Amino acid sequence: MDASLWKILGGPSLASKGAFLNDGGGKKNVLLxxxxxxxxSMFFAPDIGYLISQGHNLHVLCISTGNANGLGDTRKEELYLASAVLKISTQQAKVLDHPGLQIINFDDFGVSGHCNHRDVHRGVRELLHKVSDRHLEAWALASNKILRKYIGPVDIWLSILFAKI
Structure with a gap:
């Protein structure tokens, strides 16, 4: 079965409904x-917290349940619980789990090189390309070099130091 993120999201009808556009009051709808x-939780919790604190309306779209070990239903429920903790309405969190998108952001490296993370990035880029006539923004989580992932507290110190330069 051939499926694209664009088709599953509803093609041009979704964008034309204003699903990702400013609501007119300065508060933006943001799709993660x-x-x-x-x-x-692992990669975006600080960004989610910031966006919520700024009054933005956050939605989460999860491409799969991550059912690698048969725990897909459990992981789906965990997403809804995490959304509630992160102050995202559970009605604004959706898990597609479409069979054509099982191997489908992040940036092009996908933080850990994980093929699903990388494919989500590519799918969002394709979506943006197809709706280039709309005013949509997409942000990507920048992957750090492998060394930075494993030096822990030293990375925090280095990040603060380089942010001031």
Missing amino acids: VIAHPDDE
Whole structure:
């Protein structure tokens, strides 16, 4: 079965409904697209907290349940619980789990090189390309070099130091 993120999201009808556009009151609707449950907490919790604190309306679209070990239903419920903790309405969190998108952001490296993370990034880029006539923004989580991932507290110190330069 051939499926694209664009087709599943509803093609041009979704964008024309204003699903990702400013609501007119300065508050933006923000769509976070993740590969599987836990990505929202592992990689995006600080960004989510910031956006919510600024009054933005956050939605989460999860491409799959991450059912690698038969725990897809459990992981899906964990996404809804995490959304509630992160102050995202559970009605604004959706898990597609479409069979044509099982191997489908992040940036092009996908933080850890995970194929699902990388494919989500590519799918969002394709979506933006197809709706280039709309005013949509997409942000990507920048992957750090492998060394930075494993030096822990030293990375925090280095990040602060380089942010001031």
